[in-house]
Amino acid sequence: EIVMTQSPATLSVSPGERATLSCRASQSVSSNLAWYQQRPGQAPRLLIYGASTRATDIPARFSGSGSGTDFTLTISSLQSEDFAVYYCQHYNNWPLTFGGGTKVEIK
Amino acid sequence: EVQLVESGGGLVQPGGSLRLSCAASGFTFSSYSMIWFRQAPGKGLEWVSYITTSGRQIYYADSVRGRFAISRDNAKNSLYLQMNSLRAEDTAVYYCARDGVPGATLGDYWGQGTLVTVSS
Numbered sequence: 001e002i003v004m005t006q007s008p009a010t011l012s013v014s015p016g017e018r019a020t021l022s023c024r025a026s027q028s029v030s031s032n033l034a035w036y037q038q039r040p041g042q043a044p045r046l047l048i049y050g051a052s053t054r055a056t057d058i059p060a061r062f063s064g065s066g067s068g069t070d071f072t073l074t075i076s077s078l079q080s081e082d083f084a085v086y087y088c089q090h091y092n093n094w095p096l097t098f099g100g101g102t103k104v105e106i107k
Numbered sequence: 108e109v110q111l112v113e114s115g116g117g118l119v120q121p122g123g124s125l126r127l128s129c130a131a132s133g134f135t136f137s138s139y140s141m142i143w144f145r146q147a148p149g150k151g152l153e154w155v156s157y158i159t160t161s162g163r164q165i166y167y168a169d170s171v172r173g174r175f176a177i178s179r180d181n182a183k184n185s186l187y188l189q190m191n192s193l194r195a196e197d198t199a200v201y202y203c204a205r206d207g208v209p210g211a212t213l214g215d216y217w218g219q220g221t222l223v224t225v226s227s
Contacts, residue, residue: 032211034211034213036152036214038152042219043202043217043218043219043220044144044152044202044214044217045217046208046213046214046215046216049208049211049213049215050211055208055215056215087151087152089152089154089213091211091212091213094166095154095166095168095169096154096157096212096213097154098151098152098153098154099151100151101151101152
């Protein structure tokens with residue numbers, strides 16, 4: 001099983017600032033990585049797949065990068081609706097696994 | 108508009124059974140593989156099970172294999188999860204999701220979830 005590790009666990013950022021979230025896989029997942037956003041009380045929403053491709057209707061301020069074992073999600077200028085928990089998920093093989101999440105909170 | 112609506116959750120005793128349903132609309136259900144995920148209270152996301160369009164290929168997480176069974180009825184645009192021998196650690200919100208990105212295995216649309224509580 002591939003273990004996904006996200007850091008930091010919590011990120012405190014002021015509105016308008018940049019946020020950088022990390023996700024590391026215990027072995028290579030190539031570019032088979034997705035990012036999700038989960039707001040309180042809501043279902044997860046797909047942001048990024050293929051490590052760097054934005055999903056439908058996702059704003060351009062969200063960008064993903066990386067391949068192999070190290071990945072980054074960048075939110076260029078945080079808006080109020082972006083304060084949420086973010087999860088990475090690999091789909092390189094079975095089982096699908098998620099990182100533990102990064103909570104982006106208001107500083 | 109893609110919609111996924113889960114139902115069937117509730118309180119069940121350890122060792123009991125429950126059947127979750129997911130009603131799909133707004134897309135051609137029979138053309139998409141489907142996925143169940145879950146999230147324990149205050150915890151992260153966990154993949155549970157996956158089924159292809161025809162139901163011929165099915166995968167389970169080790170934590171549920173042998174106890175849970177995924178199925179689908181394309182004529183009814185519905186996905187199911189039969190859960191047997193339930194344990195306290197199965198307590199979670201269960202989400203169904205569409206596997207809608209070609210070449211990837213992920214949830215591009217999710218339902219709002221149904222809560223399953225296993226407790227005596």
